[in-house]
Amino acid sequence: MAESDESVRKERAALITQKYSGICPVYEAFYIHSILYAAERSEAAFQRFDEAVAISRSASVIFAYIQDALTHAGALSRFFWPMKSKKKDDQLAAARGDRLRDAFALDETSALKCRKLRNAFEHFDEDLDHFLLEERAGFFFPNPMVEDQALADESIGHLFKLVDPKNGICVLLGQKFEFRPSLCKNSVL
Known part of the structure; x- marks a missing residue:
């Protein structure tokens, strides 16, 4: 221009x-x-x-x-x-x-104001860079999972993508996010 x-x-x-x-x-x-x-x-x-x-x-x-x-x-x-x-x-x-x-x-x-999960999806590639720079041991789960979000609390496993429909929680690279509007006031657990 x-x-x-x-x-x-x-x-x-x-x-x-x-x-x-x-x-x-x-x-x-x-x-x-x-x-x-x-x-x-x-x-x-x-x-x-x-x-x-x-x-x-x-x-x-x-x-x-x-x-x-x-x-x-x-x-x-x-x-x-x-x-x-x-x-x-x-x-x-x-x-x-x-x-x-x-x-x-x-x-x-408004639930629309919650940005943390949206940003986690949009910047997954950059977050994956940082995630993989840390020294990690154990099991890696790069494929999407549909499970209870408590699975992300296990220290031996490293979850890349998990959704817990019952609790309205999405886990990206081990970090938990609520995605149901009624839960969005505290968007990071």
């Missing part, structure tokens, strides 16, 4: 931030459409997850469904709680998030 194009973009962003609280009224429908899409995809994946658990599908399939559901929920979350910008002059996303939270009556207690 040319420097003049960037300055025009910044001016437009500042205007939309100040005058329209982060969303130009003629484009509001696009945000609503995108939010509905992410919510529908997340809900559908949670339904597939519940169905897969009920009929005892393979651990890989069950884990894939919960990861899909939570990835879409993470995308939905970013509309309402955008990532903090590193640019000091870019307040558009923050204003948009404030406006959307107000419009959808979401507050800081």
Whole structure:
């Protein structure tokens, strides 16, 4: 983008931030459409997850469904709680998030605000780097598992991916996360 194009973009962003609280009224429908899409995809994946658990599908399939559901929920979350910008002059996303939270009556207690599990999925590769840098002995379980989360407390085993549907807990690289909305207030055990 040319420097003049960037300055025009910044001016437009500042205007939309100040005058329209982060969303130009003629484009509001696009945000609503995108939010509905992410919510529908997340809900559908949670339904597939519940169905897969009920009929005892393979651990890989069950884990894939919960990861899909939570990835879409993470995308939905970013509309309402955008990532903090590193640019000091870019307040558009923050204003948009404030406006959307107000419009959808979401507050800081919303399960959508929980970011730790979403981040663990998104940064699994980096976390795996750090996990494997530590000296570890015992048994390694890199394949997804569907088991009771207490299994992660065993010191001799190193779990990469585990989901406990009964307790609403997902374990990634030994760290436990709650994923059911009613449990999300304390998102790391």
